[in-house]
Amino acid sequence: MKILIKQSKIIDPTSSFNGRTADILIVNGIIQSIGKSLAQKGAKVLDAKGLHVSPGWTDMFADFADPGFEYRETLASGARAAAAGGFTDVCIVPNTKPAIDQKSSVEYIRAKAAQLPVSIHPLGAVTRNAEGKELAEIYDMRQSGAIAFTDGKNAIQSSDIMVKALQYIKPFNGVLIQLPDNKDIQPHGLMNEGITSTQLGLQAKPAIAEELLITRDLKLAAYADSRLHLTGITTAASLKLVKEARQKKTDVTVSVTPAHLFFTEEDLQTYDTNLKLNPPLRTTGDRKALQKGILDGSIDCIATHHIPCDTDHKMVEFEYAQNGMIGLQTAYAVLNTVLPEVPQERWVELLSINPREILGLPVPSIEEGNTASLTVFSPQQQWELSVGAILSRSKNSAFSGKPLTGKPLGIIHNNQTNLSI
């Protein structure tokens, strides 16, 4: 298959063509040439004037709910949403049924995902059934292709398990992904504790639930001299803790979610269950600190925390609603809308280069001879995500119907194109 992308702007800090507007010729999944004006007989020509291309975006934390909860999402539906959102690679959490906690589960995912338009990387569970009690067969899963390890939506509570897991992954220079949430403190909290929760009469969870676990995990990572990735941090104090630990040379990286850069706890005034998240939406001050972290480089990457929930678990009383929001299709648009001052190159670092470096995945730099794994996007296009256009099985997005600026137009990956141009 031959594809000729005409006149797109290359956004790739790892490429010598970075910032240049050029034609890209792809033959059988390989970038054959990049030049001012290329022509090729028989090639499918894509007019990409005004559009940008970058190395494929990579999400480090999504729930595809397959196997076990296929009514929420499947590998196929999740992959379609990811491709539409510009993601070529997605790491999926092990909170399936059965959990991805052994070789056979990892192999199931890899086999089932082999033909899908995006590369799906299973995250192996740190503990059996992701319950936080006994270590799972991490080496075996690693051998079968688990890219990193986490208990996903279940933060590891036991300090003993946590430190042992951090030590255990060292032989293969693994990374442990933790969603920081101390479940001892106000386990029934439904939103961030603060003035808003007090006025809304909702049981709340204080920010220290997140910060305490981060404090502990940073100490454990330093003790174990291992690699820790904190996914979806939400408070100003959390980011401060991470910066302080880095000064002491702790090997820690962090991500934030688009939702936490966009919404705050005050958006819960109408008890919108699509905004019921864990970790919860925080204060305006916290959001500001996270936005600053995007600009100053202290945040390493974006994680969508794409968590599909079906209507039966969202069209209910706030208290009974499940936590989570889908996010793959809107991730880039939300980021670009909420922080228009951020250069596109920085988004590409946060969405592509940095997560790949953390995971040890090669960066498919846009250079001649390299594999074509590309995201095509428009930073200017204005659009809204209609419920009908949601490709996930679940429609739990608080972004649908919101005007957004910047749109992913799809991907070229694994010698397949998934583009809406």
Add this chain to the structure above:
Amino acid sequence: MKLSTKHLLGIKDLTKEDISLFLDTAAQFKEVLQRPVKKVPSLRDITIVNLFYENSTRTRISFELAEKRLSADTINFTASGSSVSKGETLLDTVNNILSMKVDMVVMRHSATGAPHFLARHIPAAIVNAGDGINEHPTQGLLDAFSIREKIGTLNGTKVAIIGDIMHSRVAMSNMYLLTKMGAKVTVCGPPTLVPKYIEEAFGVSVNYNLQETLNWCDVANVLRIQLERQNQVLFSSLREYNLSYGISRKLLEGLKKDIVIMHPGPINRGVELDSDVADSGQSIILQQVENGVAVRMAVLYLLSNKNQ
């Protein structure tokens, strides 16, 4: 005068004028209730469903009586809890109510925001009869009515709310209402039962010392300690609660002035209130119950739009 709202979901959404209208209308209905014939035809042809997802005796009876005094047609729906895992969902209930074409829904639910959910999905007027730990607006109104009746005004009146503030929808509705109407409010209880952000959230004061609080206030609204919360680590024992935050005759006698004692009921005698306080002349607990009917008549009447 017209209300600014179609529903009564909480005092939070009401204006000062709404509150005054409710209270003034309640005063008229209270007068009706003193007559030999206590029934008025105001809500004839209006169908009201009392939807109680949580146990309630006095609130349900009070609403039923108010509805009957107004000549409304009423149906009762009692369910024990609602969730996806336990039987019918709230959305299914909503659709059932829609099919029954009722005009008003009085709803008590254990989950915060449940009446707001209902209000988004059905055209009937919704009266919140208590949602989770959020609000109990008719209790707030009847407490305010009772204070106004006893003291003469809400503006400038010093009201102490004592006990489990954290889990009390009565406290929430009282704080919203009293601060809107110019009363001064202090909440008092063990720190584990007082929300951390309450001062900023409501513009009230916090005092953990019961005696100081009682010496300051004109009215003490004493909340019920919910015995089912005993398994949480909120206080050590009922005995210790009574010793440190229970109101005794001796404590009242040591105060500089006679204060008014209120309680939303049902009372745990010997826990938050000693019997010789609950039954004393300073207590207006039974007047609160009586006023509850008049206030609920006013709420139902005004929300029915029959006054136009």
